[in-house]
Amino acid sequence: MAKNLVIIGGGAAGPSAAAEAKRNDPSLSITIVEKGKYVSYSA
Ligand SMILES: Cc1cc2nc3c(=O)[nH]c(=O)nc-3n(C[C@H](O)[C@H](O)[C@H](O)COP(=O)(O)OP(=O)(O)OC[C@H]3O[C@@H](n4cnc5c(N)ncnc54)[C@H](O)[C@@H]3O)c2cc1C
Numbered sequence: 001m002a003k004n005l006v007i008i009g010g011g012a013a014g015p016s017a018a019a020e021a022k023r024n025d026p027s028l029s030i031t032i033v034e035k036g037k038y039v040s041y042s043a
Helices: 013-024
Strands: 004-008 029-033
Touching: 004 013, 013 029
Parallel strands: 004 029
Antiparallel strands: none
């Protein structure tokens, strides 16, 4: 069964963590939850 990863926050650290996790395990299903309107605006 595929693993799920939920990341809270889509600033710089969130998407960076998602990319690293996906590099380590390409089968991961990743969801980023961002409360603001924009994602990765600070990266
Ligand atoms: C005025 C200012 C200028 C800057 N200028 C630069 C610059 O020129 N160059 C540079 O490299 N760095 C700059 N920085 C620093 C850079 O913005 C930060 O280092 C970077 O944004 C940190 O990223 P982060 O992902 O750790 O946190 P954040 O960017 O704060 O991301 C956290 C995210 O989590 C979201 N969030 C919080 N709580 C929740 C919740 N409960 N549910 C869902 N989402 C949530 C927030 O909306 C936010 O988008 C600047 C910072 C400031 C304040």
